[in-house]
Amino acid sequence: MNTAPFLSVSGLSVSYGQIRALRDVSLRVFSGEMVAVLGANGAGKSTLMKTIAGLVPPAAGSIELDGQTITKVPAHQRPGIGIALVPEGRKLFTPLTVEQNLRLGAFSLGKSAGKALVHERLEEVLETFPVLADRLHALAGELSGGQQQMLAIGRALMSKPRLLLLDEPSLGLAPRIVEDVFEALLTLNGRRSLAVLIAEQNIREALAVADRAYVVQLGKVVIEEDADVLFDRSDVEDVYMGRRSDLVD
Numbered sequence: 001m002n003t004a005p006f007l008s009v010s011g012l013s014v015s016y017g018q019i020r021a022l023r024d025v026s027l028r029v030f031s032g033e034m035v036a037v038l039g040a041n042g043a044g045k046s047t048l049m050k051t052i053a054g055l056v057p058p059a060a061g062s063i064e065l066d067g068q069t070i071t072k073v074p075a076h077q078r079p080g081i082g083i084a085l086v087p088e089g090r091k092l093f094t095p096l097t098v099e100q101n102l103r104l105g106a107f108s109l110g111k112s113a114g115k116a117l118v119h120e121r122l123e124e125v126l127e128t129f130p131v132l133a134d135r136l137h138a139l140a141g142e143l144s145g146g147q148q149q150m151l152a153i154g155r156a157l158m159s160k161p162r163l164l165l166l167d168e169p170s171l172g173l174a175p176r177i178v179e180d181v182f183e184a185l186l187t188l189n190g191r192r193s194l195a196v197l198i199a200e201q202n203i204r205e206a207l208a209v210a211d212r213a214y215v216v217q218l219g220k221v222v223i224e225e226d227a228d229v230l231f232d233r234s235d236v237e238d239v240y241m242g243r244r245s246d247l248v249d
């Protein structure tokens, strides 16, 4: 069995000026694994996702993907090496159609994505999310919240990632819709042996689908645990998911 992690983050520190958003964060995701990053507002979840996607430069630490150090690979090249981010708040192009949004997901691959390849990817994504096939020519802004989240995930899948980063996909969705979205993620994760890293404040729902979890508090990993073990720990919500106090040392 290959026991090397697919994604390995080591000693990652990120600052925005005086604010230290991540402090010495280390985490791993194995191929085919779904891993949750849990934490309150301001804990550093988005910063971690953005740093792995190359959108924020780390002050220290390294990121390895499939054994290669990618810490300095520019953001626009990361889809090409297999990393796709579904950003917080979805960031869809709401005046464009569902199909146009999906095609923009392949755009990140650059010239290497020929017409035939884009078509093939589109078919795959529509097969994964049939609800998008039904609304292909609707404007993204006309979709329901759940459909918009599916579209944001579908757009990320257009680059056929090996690592999918999801930043708070449940935000603003009704509980039943959250379950639908997470169910779709589980199917994807199993079928494509995709590695999934999912940042959430909705810890119950996230732990129900994840294999392992990291709890982040004030930019530090404070718990690393199997999801089912953490699910049974009643203190996590109260102790670690409360509102942030202060980041100043």
Ligand SMILES: Nc1ncnc2c1ncn2[C@@H]1O[C@H](COP(=O)(O)OP(=O)(O)O)[C@@H](O)[C@H]1O
Binding pocket: 016, 019, 020, 021, 039, 040, 041, 042, 043, 044, 045, 046, 047, 048, 247
């Ligand atoms: N662009 C930015 N400039 C300055 N501070 C930021 C910026 N983005 C995030 N922060 C700060 O970094 C910390 C972590 O934020 P973030 O990663 O967004 O946390 P989370 O996603 O867990 O809510 C917070 O204190 C936040 O205010």
Ligand SMILES: [Mg+2]
Binding pocket: 045, 046, 047, 088, 167, 168
């Ligand atoms: Mg965030």
